[in-house]
Amino acid sequence: MIFTVTLNPALDYFMEYHELENGLVNRTKLTRMTPGGKGIMESRMLSSLDVPNTALGFIGGFTGKFIRESLEQQGIKTDFTQVFGQTRINVKIKTRSDETSLDAAGPDLTSEDVNNFLTKFDTLQEGDIVAFAGTVPKSLGENFYDLLIRLVKTRGAEFAIDIDGQKLLKTLLMKPLIIKPNVEELEEIFSVKFSKKDDIFPYGQKLLSMGAQNVIVSMAGDGALLFTKEKVYFAQPVKGIIKNSVGAGDSTVAGFLAEWSQSHDVLTAFKQGVACGTAKVFSEDMPSARFIQKCYEQIKIEEVSNGD
Ligand SMILES: Nc1ncnc2c1ncn2[C@@H]1O[C@H](COP(=O)(O)OP(=O)(O)O)[C@@H](O)[C@H]1O
Numbered sequence: 048m049i050f051t052v053t054l055n056p057a058l059d060y061f062m063e064y065h066e067l068e069n070g071l072v073n074r075t076k077l078t079r080m081t082p083g084g085k086g087i088m089e090s091r092m093l094s095s096l097d098v099p100n101t102a103l104g105f106i107g108g109f110t111g112k113f114i115r116e117s118l119e120q121q122g123i124k125t126d127f128t129q130v131f132g133q134t135r136i137n138v139k140i141k142t143r144s145d146e147t148s149l150d151a152a153g154p155d156l157t158s159e160d161v162n163n164f165l166t167k168f169d170t171l172q173e174g175d176i177v178a179f180a181g182t183v184p185k186s187l188g189e190n191f192y193d194l195l196i197r198l199v200k201t202r203g204a205e206f207a208i209d210i211d212g213q214k215l216l217k218t219l220l221m222k223p224l225i226i227k228p229n230v231e232e233l234e235e236i237f238s239v240k241f242s243k244k245d246d247i248f249p250y251g252q253k254l255l256s257m258g259a260q261n262v263i264v265s266m267a268g269d270g271a272l273l274f275t276k277e278k279v280y281f282a283q284p285v286k287g288i289i290k291n292s293v294g295a296g297d298s299t300v301a302g303f304l305a306e307w308s309q310s311h312d313v314l315t316a317f318k319q320g321v322a323c324g325t326a327k328v329f330s331e332d333m334p335s336a337r338f339i340q341k342c343y344e345q346i347k348i349e350e351v352s353n354g355d
Pocket residue numbers: 228229230264265266267268269270271284285286287289292294295296297299321322324325328
């Protein structure tokens with residue numbers, strides 16, 4: 048079974064404008080609400096692919112109720128920890144030229160909330176995969192993921208993690224099945240600037256040598272790289288009209304896990320990850336399995352130099 052963990056879920060509130068004018072009243076032509084937060088997006092994508100999974104995390108207030116009910120209506124299994132505070136609202140503004148996110152901080156959590164949440168890890172077993180993704184609410188402290196990863200490993204399960212910054216590096220010793228920094232995150236982690244794809248190779252290798260089992264470096268409209276112990280692969284980008292790129296990275300991770308959990312074939316899992324990321328950006332909301340398959344058929348993967 049795959050479990051996704053969203054410590055700080057969000058109701059994503061989408062607003063569309065032709066253009067935004069600062070300091071003026073801007074009237075939207077379209078609004079939409081969807082359940083968000085990185086693990087929740089992964090659960091939604093896994094469910095589009097019909098892969099059994101359970102969404103874990105902290106939710107509260109009317110926004111939390113909206114998330115729980117929307118997921119349940121879509122047939123997604125949830126086992127959230129109910130908290131007193133209110134789940135945040137993240138505003139996603141789309142104009143003709145830009146996509147902008149106004150993301151909130153999220154509620155404070157108590158030690159009782161945490162203890163209730165930790166019991167969800169009691170039944171984990173070998174063969175399970177836990178996908179951690181997204182920011183940690185301040186009240187949980189910097190090291191909360193480390194604690195959760197230790198629980199997962201103690202039970203013989205695998206984990207995937209999609210977080211940014213130095214915090215990601217700290218988790219590598221625990222050997223994540225997959226990590227997926229995007230180019231900007233990788234640049235920030237190593238304080239470097241990439242001007243071409245080949246510049247990324249030594250850093251992908253470095254993440255492997257630090258403990259990651261597999262590394263995907265996503266490059267938005269420039270495709271993605273997969274680093275495995277044996278080889279490095281490049282997935283060419285698919286061209287199309289971008290409808291909504293929120294959750295592209297989460298969809299990539301979910302696609303990878305969906306396939307890997309069934310076949311344990313890393314290359315096919317990478318292809319499915321790229322197909323899901325691609326299908327997501329070309330859709331307003333979560334794409335259908337049929338559209339993901341259509342994208343999958345267009346993905347071209349080539350082996351590139353091993354980057355040594
Ligand atoms: N403009 C785009 N055109 C085609 N595919 C895209 C585009 N943006 C994202 N994708 C797909 O989604 C994946 C993840 O996107 P990316 O923006 O790198 O991740 P994140 O959301 O984590 O920043 C990419 O590797 C690619 O497959």
